[in-house]
Amino acid sequence: MLRNSPPGQPDIAALRARATNLRRHMLTMARGQGQGYIGQGLGIADVLAALYFHELRYDPENLAWAERDRFLLSTGHYSIALWAALAEAGIIPVEELVTYGADDSRLEMSTLDTTPGVEVIGGSLGHGLGQGVGQALGLRLLGSDARVFVELSDGEMQEGSTWEAAMSASHFKLDRLVALVDCNGIQADGPVVLDMEPVADKWRAFGWDVSEVDGNDMEAVVAALASARARDGRPKAIVLRTLPGKGVPRIETSEKSHFFRVDVREWDGIIADFERSVGALQ
Numbered sequence: 001m002l003r004n005s006p007p008g009q010p011d012i013a014a015l016r017a018r019a020t021n022l023r024r025h026m027l028t029m030a031r032g033q034g035q036g037y038i039g040q041g042l043g044i045a046d047v048l049a050a051l052y053f054h055e056l057r058y059d060p061e062n063l064a065w066a067e068r069d070r071f072l073l074s075t076g077h078y079s080i081a082l083w084a085a086l087a088e089a090g091i092i093p094v095e096e097l098v099t100y101g102a103d104d105s106r107l108e109m110s111t112l113d114t115t116p117g118v119e120v121i122g123g124s125l126g127h128g129l130g131q132g133v134g135q136a137l138g139l140r141l142l143g144s145d146a147r148v149f150v151e152l153s154d155g156e157m158q159e160g161s162t163w164e165a166a167m168s169a170s171h172f173k174l175d176r177l178v179a180l181v182d183c184n185g186i187q188a189d190g191p192v193v194l195d196m197e198p199v200a201d202k203w204r205a206f207g208w209d210v211s212e213v214d215g216n217d218m219e220a221v222v223a224a225l226a227s228a229r230a231r232d233g234r235p236k237a238i239v240l241r242t243l244p245g246k247g248v249p250r251i252e253t254s255e256k257s258h259f260f261r262v263d264v265r266e267w268d269g270i271i272a273d274f275e276r277s278v279g280a281l282q
């Protein structure tokens with residue numbers, strides 16, 4: 001599908017439609033067991049749509065393609081967003097989404113690397129960027145031009161290992177490495193515990209090229225991803241300001257958007273409201 005081709009002109013309307021599909025998939029998933037980490041998933045849906053349907057080079061028919069760009073979801077608990085993207089990309093069946101979080105499902109609430117399309121096991125926070133640095137170094141050794149994108153979260157920046165990895169990436173001039181720093185303002189049951197601001201300045205101080213965007217503004221996200229292609233010897237960080245629950249007002253306004261659980265009737269109402277609002281925009 002996207003094999004070998006550098007991204008062309010973005011079709012912003014099509015990417016927005018993809019993001020809507022990702023949100024729809026996530027609602028289906030959360031309704032399955034009545035619960036999930038959907039707030040984060042809805043927040044990062046626009047970024048995953050821009051990645052999987054514009055920026056990343058990969059082949060859904062050949063996941064082991066050596067030259068593929070890698071997407072590492074460090075926050076395993078955001079798995080709902082990755083399952084949605086993989087289903088939308090045709091890598092896992094859409095019909096499987098309802099099994100999210102159920103016993104024996106491949107679609108665990110935290111990522112498993114035995115599920116097709118998953119590059120690393122996530123969940124133990126603070127490890128994704130280090131793995132991304134290792135992969136980017138390995139790819140360079142192999143003479144590959146592939147890129148490595150690592151999503152990590154604001155809460156995760158409190159892990160010291162994140163900064164060890166950040167330091168190494170600039171030391172090794174890994175300009176094929178892109179950190180997607182999801183700053184959604186929450187960490188488990190409330191606001192981010194330690195003040196991480198100014199986030200962008202911290203990454204800059206570690207030698208990274210940094211941009212900061214509204215992570216729910218498709219045009220801004222696509223532009224930031226395009227500027228992160230520069231071969232200037234610096235790793236790239238995109239600080240994404242996202243809204244937990246984006247696109248679903250009942251979740252946007254929930255005090256418990258880290259882990260959201262309601263009964264099936266309420267899910268049905270949430271989904272009906274979502275479809276109405278999508279319909280009204282068309």
Ligand SMILES: Cc1ncc(C[n+]2csc(CCOP(=O)(O)OP(=O)(O)O)c2C)c(N)n1
Binds near residue numbers: 077126153188189258
């Ligand atoms: C090493 C490690 N410590 C603690 C946890 C437990 N934990 C799971 S999610 C989470 C919050 C992390 O912050 P963030 O990703 O910003 O949370 P969110 O935005 O999803 O609320 C924590 C502490 C973990 N998964 N890994």
Ligand SMILES: [Mg+2]
Binds near residue numbers: 155182185188
């Ligand atoms: Mg957070």
